[in-house]
Amino acid sequence: MTTAAPTPPPDLPPPLGPLVPLAYNLRWDWHAPVRALFERLDPALWEATRHNPVRLLAELDPARARAAAADGAGVAAIEAEAAALRRYLSDPETPYARRGGPADLRVAYFCAEFAITECLPIYAGGLGVLAGDHLKSASDLGIPLVGVGLFYREGYFEQEVARDGTQREVYAAADPTRLPLTLARAADGSVLRVSLPFRDYRLHVQVWRADVGRVPLLLLDTDIPENRPEDRRITDRLYGGDEEQRLRQEIVLGVAGVRALTALGYHPTVLHLNEGHAAFAALELARAEAPARGAGPFATAERLAPRVVFTTHTPVPAGHDYFEPDLLERYLGGYVWDMREPWDRFVALGRADGAAPGEPFCMTVLALRLSGFRNGVSRLHGQVTRDMWRHLWPSVEPEDAPVAHITNGVHLPTWVAGDMAAVYTRHIGEVWPLELDEVRWQRAAHIPFEELWRARAAQRARLTAEVRRRLAAQLARRGEDAGWASQALDERLLTVVYARRFATYKRAGLLLARAERLEALLRGGKLQFVFAGKAHPRDEAGKEMLRRVHAFAQRPEFRTRFVYLEGYDVELARRLVAGADVWLNVPMRPREASGTSGMKAAANGALNLSVPDGWWAEAIADHNRLGEPVGWSIEAHPGPDGDVDLADADALFALLEAEVIPLFYDRAGAADGAAAPVAHPAPPPPAGAADAPPVRWLGRVRASIRQLVPVFNTHRMVFEYLDRAYLPAHASWSAAQPSSSVAEA
Numbered sequence: 180m181t182t183a184a185p186t187p188p189p190d191l192p193p194p195l196g197p198l199v200p201l202a203y204n205l206r207w208d209w210h211a212p213v214r215a216l217f218e219r220l221d222p223a224l225w226e227a228t229r230h231n232p233v234r235l236l237a238e239l240d241p242a243r244a245r246a247a248a249a250d251g252a253g254v255a256a257i258e259a260e261a262a263a264l265r266r267y268l269s270d271p272e273t274p275y276a277r278r279g280g281p282a283d284l285r286v287a288y289f290c291a292e293f294a295i296t297e298c299l300p301i302y303a304g305g306l307g308v309l310a311g312d313h314l315k316s317a318s319d320l321g322i323p324l325v326g327v328g329l330f331y332r333e334g335y336f337e338q339e340v341a342r343d344g345t346q347r348e349v350y351a352a353a354d355p356t357r358l359p360l361t362l363a364r365a366a367d368g369s370v371l372r373v374s375l376p377f378r379d380y381r382l383h384v385q386v387w388r389a390d391v392g393r394v395p396l397l398l399l400d401t402d403i404p405e406n407r408p409e410d411r412r413i414t415d416r417l418y419g420g421d422e423e424q425r426l427r428q429e430i431v432l433g434v435a436g437v438r439a440l441t442a443l444g445y446h447p448t449v450l451h452l453n454e455g456h457a458a459f460a461a462l463e464l465a466r467a468e469a470p471a472r473g474a475g476p477f478a479t480a481e482r483l484a485p486r487v488v489f490t491t492h493t494p495v496p497a498g499h500d501y502f503e504p505d506l507l508e509r510y511l512g513g514y515v516w517d518m519r520e521p522w523d524r525f526v527a528l529g530r531a532d533g534a535a536p537g538e539p540f541c542m543t544v545l546a547l548r549l550s551g552f553r554n555g556v557s558r559l560h561g562q563v564t565r566d567m568w569r570h571l572w573p574s575v576e577p578e579d580a581p582v583a584h585i586t587n588g589v590h591l592p593t594w595v596a597g598d599m600a601a602v603y604t605r606h607i608g609e610v611w612p613l614e615l616d617e618v619r620w621q622r623a624a625h626i627p628f629e630e631l632w633r634a635r636a637a638q639r640a641r642l643t644a645e646v647r648r649r650l651a652a653q654l655a656r657r658g659e660d661a662g663w664a665s666q667a668l669d670e671r672l673l674t675v676v677y678a679r680r681f682a683t684y685k686r687a688g689l690l691l692a693r694a695e696r697l698e699a700l701l702r703g704g705k706l707q708f709v710f711a712g713k714a715h716p717r718d719e720a721g722k723e724m725l726r727r728v729h730a731f732a733q734r735p736e737f738r739t740r741f742v743y744l745e746g747y748d749v750e751l752a753r754r755l756v757a758g759a760d761v762w763l764n765v766p767m768r769p770r771e772a773s774g775t776s777g778m779k780a781a782a783n784g785a786l787n788l789s790v791p792d793g794w795w796a797e798a799i800a801d802h803n804r805l806g807e808p809v810g811w812s813i814e815a816h817p818g819p820d821g822d823v824d825l826a827d828a829d830a831l832f833a834l835l836e837a838e839v840i841p842l843f844y845d846r847a848g849a850a851d852g853a854a855a856p857v858a859h860p861a862p863p864p865p866a867g868a869a870d871a872p873p874v875r876w877l878g879r880v881r882a883s884i885r886q887l888v889p890v891f892n893t894h895r896m897v898f899e900y901l902d903r904a905y906l907p908a909h910a911s912w913s914a915a916q917p918s919s920s921v922a923e924a
């Protein structure tokens with residue numbers, strides 16, 4: 180699959196030319212030396228472009244460019260990194276190759292959102308982060324995979340929060356020619372177009388390509404002159420429209436996605452549908468392969484199911500996409516007609532009970548039917564998923580419903596900040612970003628406390644500075660006095676962070692259920708909170724929750740120790756997970772399918788304080804061994820009134836007061852392990868004893884790193900997909916190949 184090489188901006192001095200291929204390969208996102216090269220060219224512009232190296236190079240002041248080109252050492256560093264990227268891309272000795280992975284495996288990974296880097300805002304939350312981290316690990320490990328998604332020109336919204344806590348959603352159209360994307364071209368050099376039957380005409384799509392290390396990511400775009408004005412807006416915003424817009428987007432993702440792969444000469448042997456949005460891809464693959472198999476498309480789809488992998492992420496029925504058959508017929512009637520298949524059989528594929536006339540068409544049901552390997556994203560979520568969909572397999576025992584689980588992970592080189600990365604390099608070894616086996620990571624038990632504490636303190640201090648900077652900007656934008664922002668947070672205090680989407684089940688407002696206990700805790704002066712997160716544009720309850728958290732953060736007596744930051748995105752997430760001491764998560768169990776932000780925080784040396792849901796349920800069950808617990812689990816026992824929120828809030832405060840705070844301030848040298856006193860109003864903890872490392876706290880941090888990091892990462896996760904899903908799926912493809920092509924291979 181090739182695309183034309185990007186052209187350098189006309190004014191770029193030739194010695195800076197090697198920056199162009201570096202800018203267009205998103206590996207810089209997780210390779211700090213290249214980020215540093217861009218930042219050095221113009222730190223302010225690097226910030227202003229939201230870390231977009233293509234815009235940076237296009238807008239770089241000529242005098243600065245000339246100076247950089249004249250700096251011999253700088254140019255040598257650029258050339259060295261360009262050579263390192265070429266080596267990374269062409270290295271035949273990948274972990275995948277060393278395992279003897281088949282050379283003809285080709286996985287196409289479909290998802291409605293991808294979080295790769297902050298200048299490409301085509302994600303809303305955890306699903307996108309997981310997909311982005313999946314591609315990055317596939318790249319590092321050398322697994323042959325291509326991503327397929329949509330290019331949302333206006334992305335997901337940028338969040339501004341007004342003084343009264345009202346969220347405003349700001350959409351700005353991106354110029355794709357100023358992003359690290361290239362336009363896919365046909366073999367004759369013309370811009371590639373794929374088209375598909377849509378309503379009673381044809382819809383046309385062009386394809387942007389992002390290079391995520393070795394992994395191409397194809398992003399489909401309907402905003403081209405061949406389309407009707409309303410259809411040009413199909414790919415304008417992520418999750419921005421109504422049900423009908425969602426259907427249009429999902430048709431483009433699935434049907435045009437497979438057509439784009441074919442047009443670019445990439446013939447997947449395995450399809451991975453990450454969430455039900457892309458389920459039409461399985462049907463389209465069957466339609467395309469049916470003639471060669473001499474069977475109808477639906478019969479072919481059944482036979483191709485062993486090549487389809489489906490991952491579901493949603494533990495509640497309302498979270499799945501359902502479409503009314505009439506709406507579906509308006510858009511896909513012609514498509515199904517062209518297949519010469521009866522419409523009723525098509526609708527039945529998306530119904531739990533195929534014959535029920537009133538039942539809407541469910542994308543998850545379609546995906547479950549057309550896949551051979553299906554999984555939830557944590558052990559608990561696997562169970563929940565089997566319970567939820569067991570009626571699809573009436574002849575098997577409920578617990579045998581064919582849904583496995585592969586627990587999510589995070590891509591560590593993306594999420595581990597510099598100070599902790601340096602600690603790992605010294606004590607785990609240079610290869611830590613690649614070799615995540617549990618034996619190697621036992622070495623974390625020997626990281627010296629002093630050194631671990633210095634790295635933690637440095638990352639907390641950086642977060643403190645960043646919070647002040649952002650808070651000042653946020654207040655200034657609203658025309659408020661920003662003077663107090665410089666007093667926000669104290670870099671020596673226990674820092675508790677809560678950051679994720681403000682979906683109601685995640686209960687960002689849980690602490691406020693016992694406001695009097697929260698106030699007392701803050702008056703005690705021993706800890707501080709940072710909150711961040713966006714509510715979905717149409718989630719009024721989520722917005723109300725945001726208003727309440729924000730209102731508390733506005734109270735003059737608490738505002739420097741309880742901060743809400745607007746504009747949560749992957750960049751802010753990176754800073755928050757780096758600086759947190761405690762990562763707080765309080766979902767309504769079992770609604771957090773996995774959760775991943777706590778894994779990022781653990782890898783940075785934070786301790787998790789969480790309801791045992793999603794990944795944390797198994798982290799606690801498998802790794803919280805006696806003597807070296809890895810964090811805290813909020814286990815509540817609701818009273819006779821049955822109020823789960825109040826019970827959870829009480830359990831949370833009890834843990835903070837009785838365990839978390841005393842442990843953090845239990846400093847070596849403090850008399851017989853008692854907490855060092857920190858009085859209110861806020862004299863800083865006394866120097867000396869308080870600066871000494873909290874040995875028992877850090878013991879937990881080491882246990883958390885040693886036990887959690889080698890498990891809850893995407894290298895482990897992607898290899899698990901490879902061994903349990905991709906390789907069996909690929910074997911099914913191989914077995915169906917005519918023997919002549921097997922002989923060729």
Ligand SMILES: *Cc1c(COP(=O)(O)O)cnc(C)c1O
Nearest residue numbers: 304305679748749752774775776
């Ligand atoms: C990691 C991450 C998430 C997922 O957070 P959860 O706590 O797992 O919901 C969401 N948004 C961003 C920007 C992230 O980086």
